[in-house]
Amino acid sequence: MVFHVARKEILSTLRDRRAMVSSLLIPLLILPFMMLGLPLLLGGLFEREQTSITEIATIGLSYLPAELKTELETQNISFVEAQDLETLVKDGKYQVALDIPKSFSTQLEAGEKASLTLISKAGNLRSELNASKIQDAVSKFSEGIVTKKLESAGLSADVLEPITINNLDASSEAERSSGQLAWLIPFFIAVWTLAGGQVTALDATAGEKERGTLEALLVSPVRRIEVVLGKFLATLTFGLSASVMAILGYVLGGALLRSLFLKRLGDGAEEIVQVLGGSLQTTPLSILLLLMSALLLASLISALLISITMFARTYKEAQSYVAPLSFVMIIPAVGLQFSDFFGTNIFVYLVPILNALVLMDDIVKGQVAFLPVIATWASLIAFSALLLDFAFRSFKREGVIFRT
Amino acid sequence: MIEVTNLGKTFSDVTAISNLSFKVDAGEVYGLLGPNGAGKTTTLRILATLIEATTGKATVNGFDIKKDAEAVRKAIGVVNGGMGLYDRLTGKEVLYYFGKFYGMSKVAIDKRIKELDELLSLGETLNRRTTGFSTGMKQKIVIARAVLHDPPIIFFDEATSGLDIMARRAVMNFVKAYPSQNRAVIYSTHVMSEVEELCNRVGIIYKGKLIAENTVTELISQSGERNLENAFFKLVERSGMEVSA
Ligand SMILES: Nc1ncnc2c1ncn2[C@@H]1O[C@H](COP(=O)(O)OP(=O)(O)OP(=O)(O)O)[C@@H](O)[C@H]1O
Numbered sequence: 124m125v126f127h128v129a130r131k132e133i134l135s136t137l138r139d140r141r142a143m144v145s146s147l148l149i150p151l152l153i154l155p156f157m158m159l160g161l162p163l164l165l166g167g168l169f170e171r172e173q174t175s176i177t178e179i180a181t182i183g184l185s186y187l188p189a190e191l192k193t194e195l196e197t198q199n200i201s202f203v204e205a206q207d208l209e210t211l212v213k214d215g216k217y218q219v220a221l222d223i224p225k226s227f228s229t230q231l232e233a234g235e236k237a238s239l240t241l242i243s244k245a246g247n248l249r250s251e252l253n254a255s256k257i258q259d260a261v262s263k264f265s266e267g268i269v270t271k272k273l274e275s276a277g278l279s280a281d282v283l284e285p286i287t288i289n290n291l292d293a294s295s296e297a298e299r300s301s302g303q304l305a306w307l308i309p310f311f312i313a314v315w316t317l318a319g320g321q322v323t324a325l326d327a328t329a330g331e332k333e334r335g336t337l338e339a340l341l342v343s344p345v346r347r348i349e350v351v352l353g354k355f356l357a358t359l360t361f362g363l364s365a366s367v368m369a370i371l372g373y374v375l376g377g378a379l380l381r382s383l384f385l386k387r388l389g390d391g392a393e394e395i396v397q398v399l400g401g402s403l404q405t406t407p408l409s410i411l412l413l414l415m416s417a418l419l420l421a422s423l424i425s426a427l428l429i430s431i432t433m434f435a436r437t438y439k440e441a442q443s444y445v446a447p448l449s450f451v452m453i454i455p456a457v458g459l460q461f462s463d464f465f466g467t468n469i470f471v472y473l474v475p476i477l478n479a480l481v482l483m484d485d486i487v488k489g490q491v492a493f494l495p496v497i498a499t500w501a502s503l504i505a506f507s508a509l510l511l512d513f514a515f516r517s518f519k520r521e522g523v524i525f526r527t
Numbered sequence: 528m529i530e531v532t533n534l535g536k537t538f539s540d541v542t543a544i545s546n547l548s549f550k551v552d553a554g555e556v557y558g559l560l561g562p563n564g565a566g567k568t569t570t571l572r573i574l575a576t577l578i579e580a581t582t583g584k585a586t587v588n589g590f591d592i593k594k595d596a597e598a599v600r601k602a603i604g605v606v607n608g609g610m611g612l613y614d615r616l617t618g619k620e621v622l623y624y625f626g627k628f629y630g631m632s633k634v635a636i637d638k639r640i641k642e643l644d645e646l647l648s649l650g651e652t653l654n655r656r657t658t659g660f661s662t663g664m665k666q667k668i669v670i671a672r673a674v675l676h677d678p679p680i681i682f683f684d685e686a687t688s689g690l691d692i693m694a695r696r697a698v699m700n701f702v703k704a705y706p707s708q709n710r711a712v713i714y715s716t717h718v719m720s721e722v723e724e725l726c727n728r729v730g731i732i733y734k735g736k737l738i739a740e741n742t743v744t745e746l747i748s749q750s751g752e753r754n755l756e757n758a759f760f761k762l763v764e765r766s767g768m769e770v771s772a
């Protein structure tokens with residue numbers, strides 16, 4: 124009977140076209156779109172800003188040494204003489220402005236400390252980008268002066284930087300290739316299990332009340348535990364399908380990113396692809412562990428969904444109960460970015476939801492150990508069972524079934 | 528076939544029914560007549576094992592509602608006004624879904640659907656998704672689902688509410704045609720004319736108490752009135768309770 128109940132709920136959800144799009148198609152497509160769209164868009168914008176010629180407002184252009192001016196011009200900067208520079212930048216007429224005092228050249232020639240005023244808007248990306256171009260040019264020019272002075276004093280430029288640091292990356296292949304956004308995988312599993320399972324859970328509990336089918340179901344000889352388990356199973360099926368779709372989307376997006384766009388985008392793009400974790404390294408064992416963890420996380424979330432939505436009288440009411448759950452998923456998922464700071468404590472693997480997210484993050488990074496796996500799985504199974512038991516008890520209560 | 532003894536039910540602070548006793552024999556259609564809030568639905572829900580009585584006891588088809596709830600559920604069919612269907616399933620799929628709970632095979636369900644099709648003229652409702660059904664079409668499938676397993680006992684609770692005259696007639700015709708010597712029916716309603724037309728015996732329920740019980744003709748002559756509606760008010764007055772809306 125459990126499967127009989129589950130089959131009907133699954134059939135019902137499959138026939139709901141809107142639910143299918145939102146819980147299967149969207150998770151499949153959203154990541155490829157984000158992964159391909161973001162680098163294209165950002166890469167394009169940065170490139171344009173870097174290569175297009177930017178006009179900056181200046182006062183005292185004639186006091187600028189010719190050498191520095193050439194340096195700035197090679198950075199694609201051209202100059203416009205203007206007044207009241209601060210207002211111009213403030214109003215956004217120019218991204219940056221440069222105030223060159225009369226004494227600038229003479230002080231430099233005399234070997235004294237000279238100063239420039241650079242006006243930009245902190246917090247405005249374009250303005251900061253252009254300001255940094257000017258700073259780069261100026262420091263290059265300064266370095267030139269220093270080098271010359273040192274040489275004339277018979278010293279090498281190395282005295283300025285007596286020590287060089289060589290960086291060696293000790294992270295494993297899996298860690299490196301999983302990218303800085305690897306935590307997205309467990310995050311998407313959690314969020315999409317919730318989104319996908321929700322459709323079925325709502326329909327199977329509050330939906331039965333709203334349509335007036337629950338009473339008919341309960342006067343039939345089917346056991347209530349079988350009804351609860353059947354509905355749980357159907358919820359789990361869609362929760363899991365949605366999260367598998369999201370993972371497929373991630374893999375698909377990564378593959379597309381590498382094969383189609385990497386070459387076209389040039390040097391900077393490789394880094395962006397890396398950050399987005401486009402090249403997930405997977406071994407059969409890690410896939411197996413990941414799937415098992417996703418299954419158990421999905422069952423916990425499904426049990427949670429069923430036991431909560433059962434109390435609602437209507438769809439709307441059930442939706443309002445479920446909405447805060449996304450925060451329960453998002454908070455630990457966001458915390459995962461800082462998993463390096465707490466990853467070693469075994470107790471983390473006993474906290475439901477958080478444990479699955481941390482464990483999946485470990486798996487993706489290829490640094491999974493035996494004990495955390497066991498702790499996580501045991502905890503997820505235990506909490507799922509507790510929640511299902513609670514759901515079953517609630518389902519027998521008059522106050523829950525016939526709430527007025 | 529149904530025996531109710533001193534049944535009572537209290538919801539936190541509301542006493543829905545108290546000290547309710549009546550019997551329904553095989554072959555009878557027993558009318559449970561009472562205004563809104565009288566306690567009809569509560570009584571039927573207790574008999575259907577959906578909620579538990581606070582006091583008293585009852586047997587349905589010989590089974591105790593508390594000790595043998597599952598046997599009771601196998602023996603009853605329930606139709607009420609607010610019942611709906613699964614809108615993404617066809618009429619037939621709804622019937623298959625429920626048939627299996629009663630341990631019926633697909634062949635048995637198909638055979639039964641044919642019989643019910645003749646009785647209720649289910650027609651196209653069987654193969655269409657129930658989303659677009661009129662209330663009348665829905666109610667036919669609801670009835671077919673309730674009697675799918677050919678239960679010896681059927682409860683109707685405001686089964687005609689929200690139906691137009693044609694659909695109402697169809698439901699009433701079914702209640703007239705379906706009962707037999709080995710079936711017992713409780714027909715709960717606040718509509719006097721339905722009781723007059725359908726029921727052998729009537730229990731008048733008011734504010735959770737059974738204030739009179741007899742055949743329609745006897746109730747009318749007892750009260751000295753001309754019709755059931757007037758008789759109802761007379762009987763309520765006589766019971767010593769205040770008549771309130
Ligand atoms: N779940 C519940 N919780 C609290 N009170 C309830 C509940 N169900 C019914 N009642 C109360 O019990 C009383 C009897 O209600 P019941 O639904 O049995 O009446 P009814 O005769 O079926 O009326 P109607 O014609 O409105 O269907 C009413 O006062 C109602 O408010």
Ligand SMILES: [Mg+2]
Pocket residue numbers: 567568569684685
């Ligand atoms: Mg009622």
